[in-house]
Amino acid sequence: MQALHGSTRGGRKVAGLLAGVTAALLIASVSAGAQEWRTSSSLIDPEVETKPFERYDYVNPDAPKGGTLNSAVFGTFDSFNPFIVRGTPAAGLTFFGGILWETLMQQSPDEPSTSHPLIAEAFKYPEDYSSATYRLDPDAHWHDGEPITAEDVVWSLDVLKEISPQHNRYFANVTEAVALSDHEVEFRFDQAGNRELPHIMGDLPVLPKHWWEGTDARGRQRNIREPTLEPPLGSGPYRIKSFDPGSEIVWERVEDYWGADLPVSIGRNNFDLQRYTYFQDDNAEFLAFQKGGTEDIRREVSTRRWVQNYDFPAVEAGDVVKREFESASIEAMQAFVFNMREPRFQDRRVREALTLAYNFEEQNRTHFFGLNKRFSSYFEKSELAATGLPEGRELEILEEFREALPPDLFTEEFKLPVYTPRTEREYLREAVRLFGEAGWEIRDGRMVNKETGRQFTIEFLGGSPTAEIITSGIIPNLRKIGIAATLRIVDTSQYIQRLQNFDFDATTGRFAQTNSPGNEQRDYWSSEAADIPGSRNMGGIKDPVVDALVDKIIYAEDREELVALTRALDRVLLWNYYMVPQYYQPTMRFAYWNKFGIPEEQPDYIGVDIDSWWIDPERERALAAKYRSQN
Structure with a gap:
């Protein structure tokens, strides 16, 4: 329940929408509305900006307050600082603030890539998207009664870019924040043309500078760069009791x-x-x-x-x-992630062989009663998913990188193996062949390096007994082809620390996406993020084509181009077998x-x-x- 509470709560205040605000966030050539103050905004649906927002349609405006919500959490916690790599943050806290700290704007739970005012009551930007100015709600204040100021916003951006790998990548194009007054702050960008950046500045959690730079009850200087169990000062609807x-x-x-x-x-x-x-x-x-x-x-x-x-x-x-509830959001890719910082996982043929060894169909039958579905895209259940053969604008984009891409990407539809009693032997035989091309062979029942004679080993890292079920579809088949595949389950704190420091051979990763991908793709896939502890590039992907596509996505001029670029990225990730897609529950x-x-x-x-x-x-x-x- 922690993720639900951290990602769906929030509030906005709409003082009134200016007439004439149209699709400025969608079309780079808009000039008339570029420097108008706007409240609600959307990267997908321009109509959001033209109609008053009074409340969410689905809520009960007369819902009573009271009572206790009891929730269970697996694991442990040792910190109230969710922004740093060290420590395990408590439930209710996320790197976007959770239920303690508010953000400038709040992402809507009802519409994708749509935000409404929270600490900021409005924002504006020039037609070239080279900066964004946010105007703070004068009523916004901390739990101690002090007002939230532009100085807090400036300090929050600076310190979060310093201490948080996620924020560093997410706001990589923000060169500085400048307080224009107590209630206005301007974010300046290193490049123009990033139509998403003015919008996602609203995701910035705002922290109380005066509290973090102050001293605790014992007179000790607080340090946001360290874990803490002193309940922090917040601005949200809840505080630690x-x-x-x-x-x-x-x-x-x-x-x-x-x-x-x-x-x-x-x-x-x-x-x-x-x-x-x-x-x-x-x-x-x-x-x-x-x-x-x-x-x-x-x-x-x-x-x-x-x-x-x-x-x-x-x-x-x-x-x-x-x-059971149904969601229209993109399913968060769940996959076996192999650590390509280890040389034995750097060969694409090895990764393809590992993909062939995963028997999802048998696992789904024996453990999931046939109710789960397998991922076929990093952007499952959306128009962003690559399907069939590349064509149109997507093909034009991929042609630019043809020499660096697998030839089959252009001529074959990407398909994962579908296991039946007849195909298992076929898939494992092909996996052995691919290992052979990559310099490995089976000797005395062991998959060994042809030169060194060392056996190919994989230790899957898990954080709970559930990992036994998750790996049940792949470990037995890996052992059949001579790989020493094992599972190690560690306690939650050790699991988190090992993931953050990329201390694993293989593990299960989840990669949530939005309908408007942008800056966060750097943290997932970029070469730079691969070397930053705590980043979400768990597998250590370092691919110039991926880097180039991510940059193009960030600076896509319109929705049509964004969709084509994202499909191209999806296809490149799939055909390079960077991960082995697992499964999701359809409800x-x-x-x-x-x-x-x-x-x-x-x-x-x-x-x-x-x-x-x-x-x-x-x-x-x-x-x-x-x-x-x-x-």
């Missing part, structure tokens, strides 16, 4: 939250308390959910459990509800104790907005009385 390091954290709703009346706060942020309890064992967490009182809403990611284990008394009595599966009021509709884009739910006191009391004896 209490915590037990590694075990529990409780957030309380801020009664005098300055943004409570903003349009996207209406009908949201309804729980008085949000309590997160940490578990070290997934089975113990599920048992706690069955009893009630520790976890109220559970997103079930285990297909086996969803099918077989929701038969306990509370479900049969209707006190626990199973429900979002939730089970929850029946104590909630839920809007009749949920947002089409993200599928579920828990922050729009509220607690029904009568139902809560009835459930507590009924199940008190079990606890």
Whole structure:
């Protein structure tokens, strides 16, 4: 639930839209509206900027406040600083601020690539997109009553670019932020033509400079470059009430939250308390959910459990509800990532062979009851996904790099192996052949280097027992062709630290995308990010073609060009076998104790907005009385 709460909450205030604001964010040649102040904006739908925004259509504007939302979290935490590589941040915190710190604008849970005012009430930019100016809401203030100023914004950008690999790449083209007044700040860019950059400056979390540069209760200087367990000063709808390091954290709703009346706060942020309890064992967490009182809403990611284990008394009595939601957002690619910083994974033929060894169909049948689907794109379920053969503008783009690309990319449709009892031997035989071309051979049942005689080894790194199921479709087949494939499961803190420092052979990675890809692609795929600890380029991709396509995506002049470029990037990533795509659940599966009021509709884009739910006191009391004896 941490990701849900970190990514879907927020609020905006619309003071009124200026007439004549059109598709300035979509068409680079717009001049008339370029320097007009704008409130809501979209990189996809220009109509967003022409109609008043009063609240989200799906929320209940009269939703009552109160009660406690109990959530369970797997692992541990040891820091309230989510912006640095060191430490494991507590639930409720993300590198975009979470529920403690507000951003300048807030991304809409209902429409892709759309944002509405939050700390900033409006922004503007010149027609060449060479800068952006944000005007702060004069009512915005910190929990200590101090106003949020342009100086806070300038300091936040500077320090986050210094300490956070994600922000460093995301805002790589921002040369400086300048406070024009107490409530206006101008961001200056190193190049013109990046139509996304003025928009995504709204994603900047704003931090309290006076608090971080001050001293704690013991008179010690605070340091944002280090982990901390001192509850930080925030500006959002919640603040830390209490915590037990590694075990529990409780957030309380801020009664005098300055943004409570903003349009996207209406009908949201309804729980008085949000309590997160940490578990070290997934089975113990599920048992706690069955009893009630520790976890109220559970997103079930285990297909086996969803099918077989929701038969306990509370479900049969209707006190626990199973429900599936659908989302229109791009599925976050989940894949086996091989660390190409290790020489044995740098050969494309080896990576293709590893892809051939993954038997998704058998895994789906035996573990997932045939309910999961396999990824075929890094931009699954969107118009950005590469399909068929390249054609039109996409083909023109790829022709520029033909000599550096696999020839088959231009003549064959990319397809992953589909296992049947008859094809398994065929795929493994082809995998052995590819290993042979790459300098490996089978001796005495072991895949060894032809020159050194050393066996090919892969240690898959996992952070929970779920990794046993995830790797079940590939490890047995790797062993069949002589590879010493093993799985190592470590505790959450060690797992996170090893991922951040790229200390693994192979692991499972997830790569969330938006319908308007841009600057974040650098952090995923660029050669520069490959060498930065904590970046999301987990596999260490260093490909000049990928670098060039990422830059072109960032500076795409219109939507049509962006789609063509992204399809080209998708195709290049697939044909180079940088990862082995795994699977996704076609619906979002939730089970929850029946104590909630839920809007009749949920947002089409993200599928579920828990922050729009509220607690029904009568139902809560009835459930507590009924199940008190079990606890």
